[in-house]
Amino acid sequence: MVIKRFAQALTAISLAVVAGCANTEAAVTPPPGVPSPNTCGTVNLAINPWSGSAANVAVVGYLLKEELRCKVNTYELSETASWAGFVDGSIDVILENWGHDDLKKKYIDGQKVAVALGMTGNKGVLGWYVPQWMAEEHPEILDWRNLNDYTDLLKTTATGTKGQFLGGDPSFVTKDTQLIENLKLNYTLVYAGSEDKLIAAFRRAQKQKTPLLGYFYEPQWLLSDVKLTKIPLPRYKPGCDADADAVTCDYQPYDLDKVARKKFVDSGSPAATFLKNWTWTNDDQNAVARDLTQGKMTPDQAAKKWADTNREVWEKWLP
CATH class of the missing domain: 3.40.190.10 (Periplasmic binding protein-like II)
Structure with a gap:
C-alpha cells in the first residue's frame, strides 16, 4: 500500500511538471512564422x-x-x-x-x-581630390574656378585637349558628369573601374608626382597612408542637388x-x-x-x- 501511494505521488508530480513545462513553453512560443527570441536564423x-x-x-x-x-x-x-x-x-x-x-x-x-x-x-565625405604634392606646388588649383587653367597639366591621350577627371567604380552614385558640365569645366570623366584601381592611381600620383584630379571619399584607409587634398566646390546647401541635371554644388556631407x-x-x-x-x-x-x-x-x-x-x-x- 505504501509503495502504491508512493507511485501515485510520483505520477502526480510528473504530470504537474509536464503541465508546468507545457504552460511555460506556451508562454514564450512566438506566433507561427516568427522565430524564437533565442533563434537567430x-x-x-x-x-x-x-x-x-x-x-x-x-x-x-x-x-x-x-x-x-x-x-x-x-x-x-x-x-x-x-x-x-x-x-x-x-x-x-x-x-x-x-x-x-x-x-x-x-x-x-x-x-x-x-x-x-x-x-x-561613420561620417561620410565625398568630393574632388588632388594628391598633396599638387596642392603644395599648385595651390591655385584648390579654387575650383581655376581648374580650367590646369587642363594642359591634366590632359591624357584619352581626353585629348580636355583635362582628365578620374572617377572610381562606374556603379558609384556620383554627380561628377553633371558638375563638370554645369560648372563649365573643360574636363572629361574617365572611370578607373573599381575602388582598388582608384586607390592605386592616387597612390601612384603621389609617389611619382604625376598630375591627377579625381573623385574620392572618407572614411577610407588610404588617407592615413597617402595625403590627398579636397578641392571645395560651391558650398552644399540643402536642396541644391534636388535637380540632379542642374546641380552646381558640392557633395552633401553624410551621417x-x-x-x-x-x-x-x-x-x-x-x-x-x-x-x-x-x-x-x-x-x-x-x-x-x-x-x-x-x-x-x-x-x-x-x-x-x-x-x-x-x-x-x-x-x-x-x-
Whole structure:
C-alpha cells in the first residue's frame, strides 16, 4: 500500500511538471512564422563595392555568427541592386547607406519593404581630390574656378585637349558628369573601374608626382597612408542637388545610416536588435579595411583581430 501511494505521488508530480513545462513553453512560443527570441536564423548582408562596406560586413557578420549563432550570407552587389534585394528577400540589411533619398522614397515610403535602422556612426565625405604634392606646388588649383587653367597639366591621350577627371567604380552614385558640365569645366570623366584601381592611381600620383584630379571619399584607409587634398566646390546647401541635371554644388556631407528589410526587422530575430545597436567610428572601419586590403586577411581574421581588442565596444551591440 505504501509503495502504491508512493507511485501515485510520483505520477502526480510528473504530470504537474509536464503541465508546468507545457504552460511555460506556451508562454514564450512566438506566433507561427516568427522565430524564437533565442533563434537567430539566417541574415543576408549586402557588400557594396568599396572596402569600408566590406569592413562593416566582416565585423558584423563575424559577431552574428560567433555570438548569436546566426547563419550569415553575404552578397557583393551595387548599391541599387542591394536595395532591390529587399523586395524578393535576398537582402536583409545594407550596412552603409550614402543618402539615396530616391531609393528611400521608393522602397521605404512607397513599397514599404524596407525600414531605416539608425546611424552607423561613420561620417561620410565625398568630393574632388588632388594628391598633396599638387596642392603644395599648385595651390591655385584648390579654387575650383581655376581648374580650367590646369587642363594642359591634366590632359591624357584619352581626353585629348580636355583635362582628365578620374572617377572610381562606374556603379558609384556620383554627380561628377553633371558638375563638370554645369560648372563649365573643360574636363572629361574617365572611370578607373573599381575602388582598388582608384586607390592605386592616387597612390601612384603621389609617389611619382604625376598630375591627377579625381573623385574620392572618407572614411577610407588610404588617407592615413597617402595625403590627398579636397578641392571645395560651391558650398552644399540643402536642396541644391534636388535637380540632379542642374546641380552646381558640392557633395552633401553624410551621417551614414543602415537600412533593413521590414519583414526581417519584424521577424523577432535577435540579429535585428544587434544591427540596430551596431555603431562604430571611421577609425574602426579604416583599421579593418586596411587589414582586409593591405594585410590580406580573410574577413573573419580581420574581424576577430578587431573584436579581440574592442570587446567593450561590441558587447554593447548584443541584444
